[in-house]
Amino acid sequence: MKIYGNLISPFVRMTMVTAREVGLGAKVEHIAEGVNPTEVNARLAGLTPIGKIPVLETDHGHGIYDSRVIMEYLCHVAGNSTLIPDDxxxxxxVLTLQALGQGLSDSAVAYRYEIAARPKGLQWTDWMRRTETRISAALDDLENNWMDTLADVSAGSIAVAVSLGYLDFRLGDLGWRNGRPKLAAWHEAFSKRDSMVKTALVPA
Ligand SMILES: N[C@@H](CCC(=O)N[C@@H](CS)C(=O)NCC(=O)O)C(=O)O
Incomplete structure (x- = not known):
């Protein structure tokens, strides 16, 4: 099977971390593929009409997306029931923690597009301020209410760890660690996992 997308995308990295955590690292071929929010990527068009990364191509040639479904697919193929527990x-x-982590990345990626891709004259500052408060609220919630669930390696903790890594990579000025010592310590420890180290982003 193949996963298309660049690791700079937190959603792509979540799937690649998951592949390694369930023992499928060697079976998944990673194909680096960039996307631009204003252009159709013809190479992905046959696998996804939505045109976002990641996309997984099964050995039967079917496209599977989005990152949540790919993570579940990888657990299914590997017979893993710990990353997404049955109980x-x-x-x-875990699924709600995953949604929180992915919601954090949704906000961070959209914020990054607003800063880096949208023409300056069209930037919407009220939306940016609202997105900053959304990111901040998500981080506070993680610090205050999720440390017990984060203690387990799961689809939820992977989504959160990768999202925090994306904040470091793209939005370091937000200073997400400030006032959140438990989350910062947890992220430092989680980032030492082999799956995280092998997919780590290298600053340009
Ligand atoms: N809900 C999707 C989000 C994926 C997503 O937003 N990917 C971004 C890259 S980080 C993308 O493909 N953007 C291109 C576009 O918006 O056209 C998932 O979880 O996979």
């Missing part, structure tokens, strides 16, 4: 209470805590 009801744990399962929905």
């Amino acid at each position: 009801g209470v744990k399962r929905f805590r």
Whole structure:
């Protein structure tokens, strides 16, 4: 199977970390593929009409997206039931933590597009301020309410760890660690996992 997309995309990196965590690192071929929000990527068009990365191409040639579904697919193929637990209470805590981590990346990527891609005269400052408060609220929630669930390696903790790495890479000025010592310490420890080290972003 193949996963298309650049590791700078937090969503792509989440799937590549997951592949390694479930023991499929050697079975997944990573194909670096960039996307531009204003252009169609013809190489991805046959796999996804949405045109976002990541996309997984199965050995049967089917496209699977988005990152949440790819993460679940990788767990399914590997027969792994720890990253997305079966047990009801744990399962929905983990899935909600995953949604929180991915929501953080959604906001951070959109904010980055606003700064780096949108023509200066069209930037929407009220939206940017609202997005900053959304990111801040997500980080506070992680610090105050999720440390117990983050203690387990799961689809949720992967999504959060990768999103925090993306904030470091693209939005370092936000200073996400300030006032969030538990989250900062957790991220430092999680980032030492082999799956994170092998997919780490190298500053340009
Ligand atoms: N919900 C999607 C989001 C994926 C996404 O936003 N990917 C970005 C790169 S980080 C993208 O492909 N952007 C191109 C575009 O918006 O056209 C997922 O979880 O996979």
